Amino acid sequence: MKQELSSEQLLSVIFDYMAKITGENQLERVLVLMANMGREMIVADRCAVWLIDEVNEELFTTVAHGTKPIRIPYGSGLVGHSIRTGEPIVIEDAAADPRHHAETDRITGYVTKSVITIPFRNSDGRIIGAYQAVNKLTEAAIFTSKDIELLSLAASYAGKSLESVMLHQEIIDTQREIISTMGEIGEIRSKETGNHVRRVAEFSYALARSLGLSEHDADVLRTVSPMHDIGKVAIPDSILNKPGKLTDAEYDIIKSHTKIGHQLLRGSRRELLHAAAIVAEQHHEKWNGEGYPNGLAGEEIHIFGRITAVADVFDALSAERVYKAAWPIEKIEQLFRDERGKHFDPDVVDAFFRVLPELIEIRDRFSDKEA
Template identity: 35%
Template sequence: MKIAIIDDSESSLSLMSELVLGLRDVEAVTFPSSLAALMWLGQNPVDLVIVDYLMPSLNGLGFLELFRRDPNQTAIPIIMVTSSDSKDVRYMALQLGATDFLTKPIDPVEFTARVSNTLDAYQAHKALADKSAWLASEVARATERLVEREREALLFLGRTAEHRDPETGRHLTRMSTYSWLIALSLGLPAEQANRIKVASPLHDVGKVAIPDHILLKPGKLTPEEFAIMKGHAQHGANILAGSQSPLLQLACEIALSHHEWFDGSGYPNGLKGDDIPLSGRIVAVADVFDALTTTRPYKKAWSFDDAYDHLRDGAGSHFDPTCLAAFGAVLSDIHDVYDAHRD
């Protein structure tokens, strides 16, 4: 351990240094000037500072005030040495961050005891802080592992609906990445955009409740069949409802709202404009674009440009114009995903 001793008296520095040498595994660094000590301490860590009160240029109180301004020095103990019995001086020193006091002339027994006790307390404090930091890092790692498992569970649950429709291929990867890019383009925080990316693959989980003869029908659905197909949004919300997980709550919101239209003509609740959750408005753009550019039993895949033109035609009616503008702002990134994850 290292102790910095600051005193303008050579005899006092010599005495205190000699007493420190008698302590086990402790060395002293001495300074006749508090200003010189401040400069050195700014670059060198110590375990204790002993500073005299009465010194020229900058006294012990001035040293305390400047030293404690450094956020890295707030926990280092400081013993002030003073020949003054003035309570005002001691009160001021305590307010400025002094840990303990020694009175001149120095009593060797008292000096050794106070220094040893202060060092022991500081070492215990550092050990506790190190343990707290270790525990915090372990909790963070464990939490990240839990979050990763939750993300995997959401992806696997999303695949249950996708695997009932073998033509959709890598739809979940593309659609969720499109949604993430739109969210970032809108200026949403990265954490929120990531949550949308993770939750959006569950948007069609309600299709597990749709009969195969409707879900896999190669031709156009009848009005009665389409009414049943539209039920997948509410089915998905019912499947995901009631969870304490923020991710599942977001997935529930997306499942229920991603077929709402900006003009209020969508389903299942006919929501309009900003009444539609932002997550649903984002996923609506991503989902329709990917559906258009993907081959399905009832249609051929549209070209990238034709699909984008269709989205722009639907601005203000089907789609939120702001979300569509955000989609257009990252169109080159969208095209990269489109190229990289084709079926």
């Protein structure tokens, strides 16, 4: 059995977790910190942070100690009742309470006895979710009015921080949707498929991780790489889809898509759009300085541009089109060996060979035949 925390221990837990929560902008991490804080403050075995999915009329938790993410119908269970009424709930024996969602115990194999549920609100006073802790670990094994006060305090602090993070996440998700849609629009104009941008995105992520980029940077690149050809929206169809060989003047117009893409995106201070501007401008630069539009060489080219160059060329060569057959993998491998240190960054080419089986799996998974 465990003991209740002393006043000093409680203050230490509160200040420690609130400092961590305040400094976080990743929703999943904030939810984990909230669950851990609640569990420690009231000496519970487990704690879950429930949120409302208004679109599907469900309650869900992505963070529930000892279990996988759970979804239940809105209004069901103890947590549903607490959220609907706005009132905290404390019970000693969940099995004896008809409001308890026993199906969750059946699915998880966990036996819920004592339960405390506290709804939390945003800055406008609207309920956006609830804390739920189960099975008090002290000798008495039941939650008390003091636990209500403590968990309500945690909910008051954490609910405001959670709202801020959720708004931040909504902005990021909106940017991702816009970027993905715009990327597909750019490819459709040049008679590519949506799967082309999906493949380039996944190729770029795999290469970035193999090169040792952080998860954050690799995910940013995966998100923005579909915008690499967005500048093509300004290229006339007569040139973009010309069946024969381009004249020098027409080729210069095609090459201008890099500058156009950069100009479309460069004004934003948002991280994703700023990164997209870099990729749009630099994905045709070459390691030896013979690329375009700026003739950058070596590490003058941003790593995002160097990675996208390899991902884009690999897809162009390995994907079948109505106007060309896919290159055999041996021929593609030889091209990358030949162009290592010329067109492509040697380190990115080395990463390409390390993850080639993964790239082939991605190519097959997002085949145009499935588009």
